[in-house]
Amino acid sequence: MKRSYLSVAVLCVILMMNIVFTQLIVHQYFFEHYVTVLIYCGFNILLFPIALLVYQQDRKRKGVHHDEQ
Amino acid sequence: MDKNNKIPFQEDNYTHNIERNGERTLDRRGFMKTLVGAAGLFAVSSLPWGAVAAKELMGLSDKGYPKKKIADVSKVAIGDSVNFSFPGEHDSALLIRLSENKYVAYQNACTHLRCPVFWVKEKGEMICPCHHGKFDAQTGEPTVGPPRRPLPEIKVKVENGTIYAVGVKRYEA
Numbered sequence: 001m002k003r004s005y006l007s008v009a010v011l012c013v014i015l016m017m018n019i020v021f022t023q024l025i026v027h028q029y030f031f032e033h034y035v036t037v038l039i040y041c042g043f044n045i046l047l048f049p050i051a052l053l054v055y056q057q058d059r060k061r062k063g064v065h066h067d068e069q
Numbered sequence: 070m071d072k073n074n075k076i077p078f079q080e081d082n083y084t085h086n087i088e089r090n091g092e093r094t095l096d097r098r099g100f101m102k103t104l105v106g107a108a109g110l111f112a113v114s115s116l117p118w119g120a121v122a123a124k125e126l127m128g129l130s131d132k133g134y135p136k137k138k139i140a141d142v143s144k145v146a147i148g149d150s151v152n153f154s155f156p157g158e159h160d161s162a163l164l165i166r167l168s169e170n171k172y173v174a175y176q177n178a179c180t181h182l183r184c185p186v187f188w189v190k191e192k193g194e195m196i197c198p199c200h201h202g203k204f205d206a207q208t209g210e211p212t213v214g215p216p217r218r219p220l221p222e223i224k225v226k227v228e229n230g231t232i233y234a235v236g237v238k239r240y241e242a
Binding site: 003007008011014022025026032037038042044047052054055058059 | 104107108109111112118121126
């Protein structure tokens with residue numbers, strides 16, 4: 001089976017961005033920049049469907065049968 | 070049915086696996102699933118931050134009190150102080166007229182042991198008599214003595230020659 005590690009790398013980057021955004025949320029909340037908190041919060045929530053999409057695309061490209069999942 | 074005739078038959082699952090080589094390890098796909106799960110966890114965990122930030126933005130945490138008359142401007146000379154209570158009957162407070170148009174008001178229970186802080190006009194300081202704590206009249210910050218936290222400030226408004234207390238500033242300490 002041919003393996004592609006592109007989507008693994010993309011997911012790792014997404015996780016890194018999650019960590020960075022969460023840190024920024026906490027810091028901006030402390031500095032009382034509440035609008036900025038909401039923006040980063042939106043980014044963080046948006047990253048989840050993107051990650052899910054990357055995972056599903058990867059599975060589709062492999063053409064995995066359902067009993068193999 | 071055919072696969073069941075082999076002994077042991079090929080069975081890829083967690084619970085009935087009897088072959089060590091058939092054990093599942095963290096493979097590439099499993100790792101990706103974990104990453105997606107982590108992204109979901111981050112998304113969920115940032116929700117409460119967004120909620121409290123939105124709450125702050127909508128001003129739900131600012132408590133409103135009905136405005137209360139403190140004194141007439143004509144009766145308070147520059148450098149004088151007036152005792153009043155705000156917002157409740159037992160929350161004693163102190164208004165100081167620092168200059169022609171500058172009024173400051175603080176809840177005057179000392180932040181050390183809640184003795185009433187009073188204004189000394191000659192020295193230009195607020196003093197707590199119990200342990201000689203002193204507070205800066207401009208900001209309410211403690212300057213000398215045991216108190217470490219500032220006095221809670223009361224918002225003051227002057228309308229038609231009358232001084233009103235309109236609210237309590239959010240306490241940050």
